[in-house]
Amino acid sequence: MKVKAVNGLVRLLRDEGTDWVCTFPTNVFVNACGEEGMPLIMVRTERFAVAVADAYGRATNGKKIGVSAVMGGLNAAGTEMAYGALAQAYEDSSPLLCLTDGVPNGATARERFNIEDGFRGVTKWSGYINQGRRVPEFVRRAYTQLRSGRPSPVMLQLPRGLEDYETDEHPYTPVKGWRPAGDPADVEKAVRALLHARNPMIYAGQGVFFGDACAELRRFAELTGTPVLTTLMGKSCFPEDHPLSLGVRDVPAERWLKGSDLVLAIGASLGPTSFGHEVPTKGKTIIQCTIDEQDLNRATRTDHAVVGDAKLVLTQMIAEAEKQRAKPRAGVEAEIAAAKEEKMKKYRPLMESNEKPINPYRVYAEIIAALDPKNSVVTHESGNTRDQLTTIYDAVAEHGFMAWGNVSTLGFGLGAAMGAKLAYPKRQVVSVTGDAGVSYQMGDYEALIRHCMGITTVHINNGGFSGYGPGFWGGGHTPYACEVTKADTYQTAKMAEALGMHAVRVEDPDEVAPALKDALKENEKGRPAFVEVICSRHPVYGGWVRPPAH
Ligand SMILES: Cc1ncc(C[n+]2csc(CCOP(=O)(O)OP(=O)(O)O)c2C)c(N)n1
Numbered sequence: 001m002k003v004k005a006v007n008g009l010v011r012l013l014r015d016e017g018t019d020w021v022c023t024f025p026t027n028v029f030v031n032a033c034g035e036e037g038m039p040l041i042m043v044r045t046e047r048f049a050v051a052v053a054d055a056y057g058r059a060t061n062g063k064k065i066g067v068s069a070v071m072g073g074l075n076a077a078g079t080e081m082a083y084g085a086l087a088q089a090y091e092d093s094s095p096l097l098c099l100t101d102g103v104p105n106g107a108t109a110r111e112r113f114n115i116e117d118g119f120r121g122v123t124k125w126s127g128y129i130n131q132g133r134r135v136p137e138f139v140r141r142a143y144t145q146l147r148s149g150r151p152s153p154v155m156l157q158l159p160r161g162l163e164d165y166e167t168d169e170h171p172y173t174p175v176k177g178w179r180p181a182g183d184p185a186d187v188e189k190a191v192r193a194l195l196h197a198r199n200p201m202i203y204a205g206q207g208v209f210f211g212d213a214c215a216e217l218r219r220f221a222e223l224t225g226t227p228v229l230t231t232l233m234g235k236s237c238f239p240e241d242h243p244l245s246l247g248v249r250d251v252p253a254e255r256w257l258k259g260s261d262l263v264l265a266i267g268a269s270l271g272p273t274s275f276g277h278e279v280p281t282k283g284k285t286i287i288q289c290t291i292d293e294q295d296l297n298r299a300t301r302t303d304h305a306v307v308g309d310a311k312l313v314l315t316q317m318i319a320e321a322e323k324q325r326a327k328p329r330a331g332v333e334a335e336i337a338a339a340k341e342e343k344m345k346k347y348r349p350l351m352e353s354n355e356k357p358i359n360p361y362r363v364y365a366e367i368i369a370a371l372d373p374k375n376s377v378v379t380h381e382s383g384n385t386r387d388q389l390t391t392i393y394d395a396v397a398e399h400g401f402m403a404w405g406n407v408s409t410l411g412f413g414l415g416a417a418m419g420a421k422l423a424y425p426k427r428q429v430v431s432v433t434g435d436a437g438v439s440y441q442m443g444d445y446e447a448l449i450r451h452c453m454g455i456t457t458v459h460i461n462n463g464g465f466s467g468y469g470p471g472f473w474g475g476g477h478t479p480y481a482c483e484v485t486k487a488d489t490y491q492t493a494k495m496a497e498a499l500g501m502h503a504v505r506v507e508d509p510d511e512v513a514p515a516l517k518d519a520l521k522e523n524e525k526g527r528p529a530f531v532e533v534i535c536s537r538h539p540v541y542g543g544w545v546r547p548p549a550h
């Protein structure tokens with residue numbers, strides 16, 4: 001059967017399991033989606049279109065690949081605006097497909113901005129489809145990249161005016177994706193080292209999600225009685241109410257990072273980031289299990305490695321640990337419980353605070369109390385909401401908390417929330433943002449309303465950028481770059497209400513809980529809600545372990 005090139009592409013996307021294409025607002029793909037019955041999610045900025053696709057891939061462990069489409073060709077405004085979102089997905093190793101119009105065949109190499117050159121640094125692979133009949137070849141290649149190896153964004157350009165192609169002559173089979181298992185000798189050595197260590201720990205990252213290996217991680221940790229710390233992006237890959245959980249940061253995490261004699265990293269790059277620990281190596285054995293050999297000996301010395309997919313490697317490790325007659329380590333759970341209590345002694349009073357303006361920890365405590373822990377997703381923004389929530393929020397369900405940001409791009413929280421809601425329509429979804437994040441998000445709230453996204457946004461309104469207070473960046477820097485309009489003038493709940501969201505402003509700590517309850521009730525009807533909370537600046541949270549300065 002003859003098919004238009006772009007329509008053929010949309011059909012192949014459907015074969016690959018695409019549920020929708022997230023776009024703003026027009027490009028060659030939009031018409032084809034309409035003609036082929038592919039649902040479109042039209043949002044209000046390209047950056048958000050890509051972020052939603054990105055978050056959908058994260059929330060589904062890459063089983064679903066989010067697809068976004070932005071305006072390109074000779075007027076590549078949309079593509080250029082999407083750059084930041086692709087850069088973040090690339091930095092965070094998240095798979096998504098970004099489609100854009102290619103420069104028409106007759107004009108290639110005459111443009112000033114070249115899309116392929118421009119995006120080479122933030123995509124794993126990018127292709128320009130120059131013949132209709134090559135559509136299946138390019139889609140096959142794109143999904144091979146998306147479903148194998150290190151997850152990362154892929155871009156496809158398709159220009160207008162390509163010839164139709166004959167589908168019978170160019171048939172298509174969806175790409176399964178391929179995963180390597182570990183070298184059995186490396187697995188044997190890793191397990192032996194762990195079982196003979198004095199006080200080992202597991203350092204679990206986002207690769208556990210993309211390997212769909214949460215159950216295997218838990219089994220291995222329990223079988224050997226090994227404590228588990230998760231990275232920021234790995235948060236919720238191991239239940240944080242589990243007696244072996246060290247959480248992400250503060251006392252338990254720091255104590256084991258500093259005191260353990262062996263660190264087994266799984267699905268973690270151990271690369272440098274401002275938003276993660278730097279695993280100390282002195283006097284420790286570092287074992288790294290990763291799918292990408294580029295991670296080995298990159299920022300951290302690797303003493304031993306198992307290169308492979310997290311699920312396959314953990315399955316091998318479980319079998320190997322059983323063979324080596326592993327027994328759960330005694331006493332470790334009591335030590336973790338004591339460390340957790342030490343941490344919570346610092347935060348419990350803040351979570352129970354009756355101060356006005358409201359202490360942000362009180363807001364987080366009320367969010368925890370309002371949500372069904374097994375059936376919800378909470379996400380954060382760049383700034384204190386990230387640092388504080390990832391310190392005290394115990395995520396008990398897989399993706400019960402979506403933490404993000406090896407580079408922490410303000411505004412992504414809303415994309416994370418919408419991607420999560422699309423992946424888990426029945427879960428409660430709460431997105432917590434500060435003042436800077438809310439400005440990035442505002443333009444896309446309309447899309448939440450139109451698409452009936454039952455998401456609650458909580459704005460911690462503290463009239464400025466808490467982490468950027470006097471002296472933080474040096475004397476000459478402040479106060480110019482941390483103060484924003486005060487809450488008596490700047491009223492974001494009014495803005496949200498005017499847009500059509502359910503909205504409420506809260507100034508009294510005892511009003512937070514009822515406001516959240518109402519918001520979640522509105523969400524059940526598919527209406528987005530906005531809760532503005534007038535808070536104090538309280539830049540206190542768990543740190544990241546760093547080596548001593550030289
Ligand atoms: C795109 C982008 N630009 C700049 C930054 C740096 N940055 C991180 S947090 C922040 C301000 C956060 O302030 P606010 O949103 O008010 O949160 P608070 O810490 O006060 O709760 C800035 C500018 C960033 N993360 N992303």
Ligand SMILES: [Mg+2]
Binds near residue numbers: 435461463466
């Ligand atoms: Mg603020």
